[in-house]
Amino acid sequence: MYDEKGRQYLDCINNVAHVGHCHPDIVKAAHEQNQLLNTNSRYLHDNLVDYAERLSKTLPEKLCTFYFLNSGSEANDLALRMARQYTKHKDVIVLDHAYHGHLTSLIDISPYKFRNLEGQKEWVHVAPVPDTYRGIYREDHEDSVTAYANEVRSIIEQAHTRGRKIAAFFAESLPSVGGQIIPPAGYFQKVAEHVHKAGGIFIADEIQVGFGRAGKHFWAFQLQGEDFIPDIVTMGKPIGNGHPIACVAATKEVAEAFAATGVEYFNTFGGNPVSCAVGLAVLDVIEKEHLQAHATEVGNFLMELLNQQKIKHPIIGDVRGIGLFIGVDLIKDQAERTPATAEAEYLITRLKEEYILLSTDGPGRNVLKFKPPMCFSMEDAKFVVDTIDKILTDMEKQCLSQQETSSCFT
Numbered sequence: 368m369y370d371e372k373g374r375q376y377l378d379c380i381n382n383v384a385h386v387g388h389c390h391p392d393i394v395k396a397a398h399e400q401n402q403l404l405n406t407n408s409r410y411l412h413d414n415l416v417d418y419a420e421r422l423s424k425t426l427p428e429k430l431c432t433f434y435f436l437n438s439g440s441e442a443n444d445l446a447l448r449m450a451r452q453y454t455k456h457k458d459v460i461v462l463d464h465a466y467h468g469h470l471t472s473l474i475d476i477s478p479y480k481f482r483n484l485e486g487q488k489e490w491v492h493v494a495p496v497p498d499t500y501r502g503i504y505r506e507d508h509e510d511s512v513t514a515y516a517n518e519v520r521s522i523i524e525q526a527h528t529r530g531r532k533i534a535a536f537f538a539e540s541l542p543s544v545g546g547q548i549i550p551p552a553g554y555f556q557k558v559a560e561h562v563h564k565a566g567g568i569f570i571a572d573e574i575q576v577g578f579g580r581a582g583k584h585f586w587a588f589q590l591q592g593e594d595f596i597p598d599i600v601t602m603g604k605p606i607g608n609g610h611p612i613a614c615v616a617a618t619k620e621v622a623e624a625f626a627a628t629g630v631e632y633f634n635t636f637g638g639n640p641v642s643c644a645v646g647l648a649v650l651d652v653i654e655k656e657h658l659q660a661h662a663t664e665v666g667n668f669l670m671e672l673l674n675q676q677k678i679k680h681p682i683i684g685d686v687r688g689i690g691l692f693i694g695v696d697l698i699k700d701q702a703e704r705t706p707a708t709a710e711a712e713y714l715i716t717r718l719k720e721e722y723i724l725l726s727t728d729g730p731g732r733n734v735l736k737f738k739p740p741m742c743f744s745m746e747d748a749k750f751v752v753d754t755i756d757k758i759l760t761d762m763e764k765q766c767l768s769q770q771e772t773s774s775c776f777t
Contacts, residue, residue: 368724377747379725382738385578385605386652393608396648397641405641408435408634414643421650422614425585427596432622434615435638439574439603440468442613445632446570446599447472447535449617453624454566456532458490460522462497464545464730467537467572476537479544490531492522496542497550500685500696501704516557523565533567535599540587541576546729547694547736549687555591568598568621574613578605579653579741582663582690590689608649612642658741662690668745669693669737672752680759682707691743694728695735706731710762717758723751 368376368388378388386393400414408415419433436442451457459476461467466479474480475488487493495503497515504511523533536558542548559569576587577600584590588597598621603613617625625632636642653659670688673695677683684698697707697714711733715725728736739747 374722376722376724377751379723379737379739379743379747379751381724381740382575382580383604383609384740385580385608386649386656386658387740387742388609390608390652392652393610393645393648396644397610400641400644403640405639407636408638412640412643414640414647415638418638418643418646421647422616425650426600426616429596429618430600430616431619432617434617434632434634435642436613436615436634437611437636437642438468438613439572439601440470440473441634441637442574442601442603442615443468443537443570443572444470444472445615446601446617447476447537449599449615449621449625450535450537450568450570452628453621454532454534454568456534456566458492458526458531458533460492460494460519460533460536460562460567462538462542462545463493463495465537465539465542466544467539492526492533494519494522494536496545496548497554498542498546498548499551500687501546512551512553512557515551515554516561519558520561523561527565533562533565535568535570536562537570537572539572539575540590541581541689541692543575543692543736543738544728546696546731546734547687547692549689550591552591555588555597556595559595559597570599570601571597572601574601574603575738576692577602578649579659579662580605580690580692580738582659582666585659587689587692606649607642607645610642610645611636612646613637653741656742659690662741665743665745665748666690666693669748669752672748676752676756676759679756680763682710682759682762688737691737691739691741693737695737696729697733697735706733708733711735713762714755714758718751718754721754721758723754725751 368378461476464479466477467473478493495518499506499511504514571588579585581587598618600616606612673686677686682697684704685696687694697711699705699707708731711727718725728734
């Protein structure tokens with residue numbers, strides 16, 4: 368990226384510009400379709416059908432009905448409506464510190480937001496994040512998968528004792544705002560079993576992490592295993608490389624129940640010819656430039672470099688990730704794993720002075736989050752980690768000279 372003075376910045380966090388800022392193929396697709404036609408989706412256009420067909424090939428066959436919208440927030444709001452219509456229930460289970468969008472309905476199911484606003488609604492239930500580094504069940508637990516899933520089962524049982532019924536379990540496939548978390552494999556399957564038994568459905572929010580970012584798979588929920596298929600998948604952000612487009616993919620059963628209301632679902636701009644042309648171009652670039660394989664290769668290299676820094680710098684407590692979705696958990700001490708919030712803020716400020724854009728997430732705002740455009744290179748990875756090494760070394764020298772045991776950066 369470049370600022371108004373032409374200075375170049377390395378972008379390590381922009382998962383919206385999925386295949387790269389202003390990718391010429393994306394710009395060309397939008398421009399060419401704009402020259403032909405752009406109108407609302409009451410007018411049928413081949414791009415809509417072609418795009419839905421292409422997108423369907425990336426998903427399990429069971430997810431066969433598509434709704435196109437303009438943003439991830441719209442997608443999640445629609446998914447919530449569909450879940451309630453299908454199940455005839457109201458309540459929702461979400462993961463702690465989750466963020467699902469800015470609409471009123473989504474603020475209500477986003478602990479990251481509602482804890483600082485009007486608080487938790489009676490129909491919202493919050494489950495622990497399946498974080499095996501700093502969560503309630505950690506890497507030394509004999510079966511953290513079952514333990515975390517049983518927390519969801521307990522929530523369902525408690526809700527039932529109060530006469531409440533579960534419509535959906537709503538979760539990011541890889542919790543991002545919660546601290547760049549990689550749920551242990553098998554967790555979603557066990558949760559889905561409990562939720563389905565209670566008459567609810569499973570909604571996978573792929574808005575931050577879909578479209579090959581995980582590298583190994585096109586969708587992050589597929590990391591859980593081939594036997595796991597959500598009832599609804601929501602998409603946004605990277606789907607249009609910065610163009611406003613989003614999508615909800617649902618099973619036939621859920622879609623038919625939603626249609627049975629007799630109230631037409633219509634979105635003026637969702638699925639318009641230009642948006643679909645852009646969506647098709649994004650899929651073309653991912654395939655043509657082998658960006659899934661690239662994410663795996665560069666992501667593994669970046670993880671390797673960061674783990675080397677973990678050995679060198681005690682402030683790095685954990686390095687976790689998959690593909691180009693990586694978190695670096697900064698801590699004050701190894702025993703308590705206290706979040707190094709001030710240090711993390713100082714580090715990203717120093718990085719910006721070095722023309723590197725990085726940010727923090729997690730409840731303690733202490734997790735460095737890597738979600739760069741998928742064209743992020745080996746050279747970029749090395750440059751970032753070398754710069755982090757230099758800054759952390761300077762920070763350690765500064766603390767040593769001040770002879771302080773507490774934070775030097777508050």
